[in-house]
Amino acid sequence: MPKFKTTSEALKIVHNREQIRNLGIIAHVDHGKTTTSDSLLAATGMLSPSLAGQALALDYMELEQQRQMTIKAANVTLYYEKEGKPYVINLIDTPGHIDFTGKVTRSLRAVDGAIVVVDSVEGIMTQTETVTRQALEERVRPVLYINKIDRLIKELRLNPEQMQKWLSNIVADFNRLIETHAEPEYREKWKVSIQDSMVSFGSSKDKWGFNAELAKLTGMGFKDIYNAYTTGSPADLTPKLPLHDALLGMVVKHHPPPHVAQAYRIPKIWAGGDLNSDVGKALIACDENGPMVMMVTNVVVDPAAGLVGTGRLFSGQISNGDSVYLLNSKREGKIQSVQLFMGFQREIVDTLPAGNIPAILGLDIRSGETISSIKDVIPFESIHYVSEPVVTQAVEAKHPRDLPKLVEAMRRLNIEDPNLIITINQETGETLMAGMGVLHLEIATTMLQQQGLEIITSPPITNYRETIQASAGPIMSRSPNRHNKIFIKVEPLQPDIIELIRTGQLSDMTDKKTIVKLLRDHGWDSDSSRTVVTVDTKGNLLCEETKGVQFLQESMDSMRSGFEDVMQNGPLAYELTRGVKVTLTHYVPHEDPAHRTYAQLMPATRRAVLGAMLSANPTLLEPVLGIEVKGPADQIGAITGVISGKRGKLINIEQREVLTIVEGEIPAAETFDLSESMRGATAGKAVWNTHFKLWQPVPKNMLAPLIESIRKRKGLPTEPPKASEFIDNE
Secondary structure (H helix, E strand, C coil): CCCCCCHHHHHHHCCCHHHEEEEEEEECCCCCHHHHHHHHHHHHECCCHHHHCCHHHCCHHHHHHHHCCCCCCCEEEEEEEECCEEEEEEEEECCCCCCCCCCCCHHHHHCCEEEEEEECCCCCCHHHHHHHHHHHHCCCEEEEEEECCHHHHHCCCCCHHHHHHHHHHHHHHHHHHHHHHCCHHHCCCCCCCCCCCCEEEEECCCCEEECHHHHHHHCCCHHHHHHHHHCCCHHHHHHHCEHHHHHHHHHHHHCCCHHHHHHHHHHHHCCCCCCCCHHHHHHHHCCCCCCCEEEEEEEEEECCCEEEEEEEEEECEEECCCEEEECCCCEEEECCEEEEEECCEEEECCEEECCCCCEEECCCCCCCCEEECCCCCCCCCCCCCCCCCCEEEEEEECCHHHHHHHHHHHHHHHHHCCCCEEEECCCCCCEEEEECCHHHHHHHHHHHHHCCCCEEECCCEECCEEEECCCEEEEEEECCCCCCEEEEEEEECCHHHHHHHHCCCCCCCCCHHHHHHHHHHCCCCHHHHCCEEEEECCCEEEEECCCCCCCHHHHHHHHHHHHHHHHHCCCCCCCEECCEEEEEEEEECCCCHHHCCHHHHHHHHHHHHHHHHHCCCEEEEEEEEEEEEEEEHHHHHHHHHHHHHCCCEEEEEEEECCEEEEEEEEEHHHCCCHHHHHHHHHCCCCEEEEEEEEEEECCHHHHHHHHHHHHHHCCCCCCCCCHHHCCCCC
16 A cells, blocks of 8 residues: 655655655656656655545545646655655656757756656667757756566567567667767766666556566566566566566665755756855755755646746745745746645645755746846756747637637646747737647647637648848848948858757857857857847847948847848748848948938848848748657558658668667648548558657749748738849949
8 A cells, every 4th residue: 555645744854855856757758657657656645634534545546537737747746765764756747748959858957867768669769869868968867767568578479588688788778878968977877787776677557667676675587577477467566566666766776866966967057157156055065054046947827826836946945925036037026835746736835945846836937937035146047948839820719708718728828838839919819829730739729628618720830931042242222211221141050050049058148258159169260250249049140240330339229120020021921030140241321310210220121131131042941840650560661651642751760579660751731631641541550759850941843832822821912022122222
């Protein structure tokens, strides 16, 4: 029977950092991450006092039914005893939509260790590598759990010796990931070893698991597992080899407590701060007597309590009624309530010390915010959502009376899922919802409908980007009053610079010295590196190479607005612009300030940028998704046929016993009916997942009709403008 504990017992432990572990569970799709989390909660969950009397009556399925937004949306707190010593384990279940190209994910910022869950048959897959790499980038220490061991017996029909050989190969593959992606000082130290109990094996569905330490204690091994599934009953394994003992025992033994982890994590995730300052020393030491510094990594909307921010308290203590500074938002706020996750509920605890993961109420916050008890603190490195929304649809309320309710519901969705972009046209009232793919939008619309809203949605449309494929200029354009001349040249921006912008390493907030260093590291010379004026977050730069020009500084804001307008509405189809370096080469202003106002300089700059871009072989970029399809070997022809028939490209085909894994690329515009096509071709035997991979130019034979259709949809003239319309002669 599970051993439940209540708040008072947890609070005895949370001040002893040695007895705290902050843990994330990460995995490839369908490898059993959520089932594993659920099994741990059922066995070692903590109960609010209001439910303590019912502890014996609550079985696992009832917990599942009652918890609603629990570990899938936020945290749970687990209580575990190893060798008579109690531990509080804060578990964060990673979000379903993984950021495939960014530096970090929200959940990993708050934890110090991760259990990487891998399917025993499928082994290391694409997303396994992605999430492991992201954990290592955050200096989060991984251990390995190989799930679904029963598949080796039922499907592959391996005997105990063959199972061990098969599993050893998966461990070797995982260690190759660590060798590839870990920083040099952690490569050898963090490689997992079966003998040291850094690898566990089990079945989350059947709730059993073991590692070398448990095998030695119980005298059980792979032969017993094999017999249970061939001649006995898997249910007999659970009491002898409970899954939570295998996994949480491994966590307690190999994952660091918060004060140990922060000593090496803070220099990485607090890169802009002074480690020798009082704040820096408190963060590194996880000092509960230092200034309060917390990073909010997740925000959900509680219908009764409002915004609930969850995150890692790196230093100090946080208490009810504390006045705090929101460092990114540059605002002050007051904390109404500090709470601790008790299984599937939150419990008010008044105060929590450093090293824990509190839930806080009362602040108007967003994910990525740093809050502190003192004002002059460098915020933590921002969490960036780099995967760009590639599909958009319009959403409206079926009944006009529900419009306010719809706006509020979509606002909550955007807070809880920052990868979902909500735009409300103030003039037309049209609400647009942009997501990572068709499935992402389907999930969002379903969540709206579950709130009792009747909505009407438009067919999804693909988001494109505009770019240039050549250099052009300088192009001269005059202001409307003909008294000012602006000269602009454009050139394509190299992909690694675009990536620096997309990941937030290069932004308007980056200091000039860092910008120069970053650009020099990527091949720019010193003079060019100093010319950057504005960094557009969509992946563009405005630079300035003029010499001895009068009135430049006071005119720059107006010119910047002209640049930003074109980056927002490209010349071909009014789509966002990406990967363009715009350089102001010369400026001839009128001496009278009345003739060089915003109304004169903004349109002049806009015209010059448009003329230069239209002279530089402009094109559209379409989003391409990576696709991974798993299915029986006899369906390989059908799977590859579907991908090829949708302008897709095959990258790799791998045979793993009874399973075939096909990796490829497919344009997002071709995925709207992917479900119907794939199910129809494979008789429902294939499963797949997609993720944003890259932007690539639209094929030449499709470009003109596509531009025409987009312009027509937006109410623009069907023919795009010509460069000559924007270029003035001397």
